[in-house]
Amino acid sequence: MARVICITLNPALDLAFNLEALSLGHVNRPTSAQLEAAGKGVNVARVLASLGHDVTVSGFLGQDNDAPFSLAFPHYGVKDAFVRVPGNTRINAKLAEQSGRVTDINGPGMPIESTHLNTLLETLDGLFQSATPPQAVVVAGSLPPGIDQHTFGELLTTLKHYDAPLWVDTSGPSLLTAIAAKPAAVKPNETELADWAGSALKTDAQRQTAAERLHASGIENALISAGAEGVLWVSRQGVWQSTPPSVTATNTVCAGDTFVAGMLHGLLSHLAPQDTLRFATALSAEAVRHVGVGSAHADDFDSLQQQTWVRRLDDTITEGATR
Numbered sequence: 001m002a003r004v005i006c007i008t009l010n011p012a013l014d015l016a017f018n019l020e021a022l023s024l025g026h027v028n029r030p031t032s033a034q035l036e037a038a039g040k041g042v043n044v045a046r047v048l049a050s051l052g053h054d055v056t057v058s059g060f061l062g063q064d065n066d067a068p069f070s071l072a073f074p075h076y077g078v079k080d081a082f083v084r085v086p087g088n089t090r091i092n093a094k095l096a097e098q099s100g101r102v103t104d105i106n107g108p109g110m111p112i113e114s115t116h117l118n119t120l121l122e123t124l125d126g127l128f129q130s131a132t133p134p135q136a137v138v139v140a141g142s143l144p145p146g147i148d149q150h151t152f153g154e155l156l157t158t159l160k161h162y163d164a165p166l167w168v169d170t171s172g173p174s175l176l177t178a179i180a181a182k183p184a185a186v187k188p189n190e191t192e193l194a195d196w197a198g199s200a201l202k203t204d205a206q207r208q209t210a211a212e213r214l215h216a217s218g219i220e221n222a223l224i225s226a227g228a229e230g231v232l233w234v235s236r237q238g239v240w241q242s243t244p245p246s247v248t249a250t251n252t253v254c255a256g257d258t259f260v261a262g263m264l265h266g267l268l269s270h271l272a273p274q275d276t277l278r279f280a281t282a283l284s285a286e287a288v289r290h291v292g293v294g295s296a297h298a299d300d301f302d303s304l305q306q307q308t309w310v311r312r313l314d315d316t317i318t319e320g321a322t323r
């Protein structure tokens with residue numbers, strides 16, 4: 001078990017609707033609706049806690065609607081070190097259609113002021129100075145209004161100075177800022193990394209080249225996910241590729257967060273690289289079968305792992321080609 005801090009600067013209440021088919025401009029009547037305390041770092045934390053890690057969540061929460069978060073955190077098994085700020089945490093709508101298509105509507109979030117940021121920095125410093133400092137830090141998700149790229153870069157630099165690997169999962173301009181900060185790991189999907197790569201990353205070869213470039217730039221774990229097409233991972237431990245099992249994709253929201261948590265779990269648990277990648281890929285495939293994060297306690301999780309294909313690309317070893 002490891003101690004991990006998961007930071008979400010812009011958390012969200014995820015309002016997930018399941019619909020036959022979305023009809024724009026009309027009244028839609030979903031078959032189900034669910035509201036959950038979420039945001040990328042919260043989701044990663046939730047998965048890590050379910051795997052037995054000692055997880056603290058932090059970032060900014062709106063003090064006017066923090067009840068669903070405060071109620072959910074004990075249930076998720078995470079410790080709450082969020083800084084409360086005036087206002088409401090955003091609500092993000094997730095519209096999942098029977099076809100598997102998901103439409104995300106992610107709000108901008110609450111404005112953050114420099115005093116709130118200073119409180120967060122003090123809170124994080126306190127966590128790092130504790131008798132049992134964290135063994136990894138995750139920063140995940142978008143930036144709220146008031147946190148610009150320069151400030152985000154400074155925050156990442158501050159976090160890097162602590163003695164724990166820094167994992168960052170974000171998109172858009174923040175992803176470029178994160179890559180420039182050279183954290184221990186990044187996990188963009190193929191669309192999110194296209195800007196940085198300078199072209200679309202449609203093929204395995206293009207993704208491998210991009211992951212190798214990321215790794216060569218100083219990022220120890222360069223991870224590129226591509227939905228059902230799987231993952232490219234370049235690290236000191238080699239160049240690895242995985243293909244998830246074939247599952248019915250009911251709701252792909254949280255798949256990326258689940259994957260990040262699965263990788264971090266494998267590395268913190270000192271699993272072999274092929275076992276780490278197999279575990280994380282299978283766990284994220286488990287997640288897409290339902291609303292919310294993936295669970296390693298699913299009855300058929302062993303079978304999902306056996307159906308996950310992992311291979312090493314920088315030598316001739318093929319691992320776990322069981323399907």
Ligand SMILES: Nc1ncnc2c1ncn2[C@@H]1O[C@H](COP(=O)(O)OP(=O)(O)O)[C@@H](O)[C@H]1O
Pocket residue numbers: 188189190225226227228230231244245246247249252254255256257259280281282284285288
């Ligand atoms: N349709 C799918 N079938 C099986 N696994 C999936 C599917 N979509 C996503 N996954 C799993 O979730 C991981 C992350 O999904 P991806 O869509 O690439 O990330 P993000 O959610 O960050 O956009 C993938 O690497 C894969 O293992």
Ligand SMILES: O=P(O)(O)OC[C@H]1O[C@](O)(COP(=O)(O)O)[C@@H](O)[C@@H]1O
Pocket residue numbers: 010012013014038039040041043092106140141142143171252253254255256257258
């Ligand atoms: O901070 P962003 O980029 O707006 O993303 C927030 C959204 O991402 C999620 O964390 C899901 O992320 P993934 O699908 O990439 O795992 C949702 O819970 C949340 O609404």
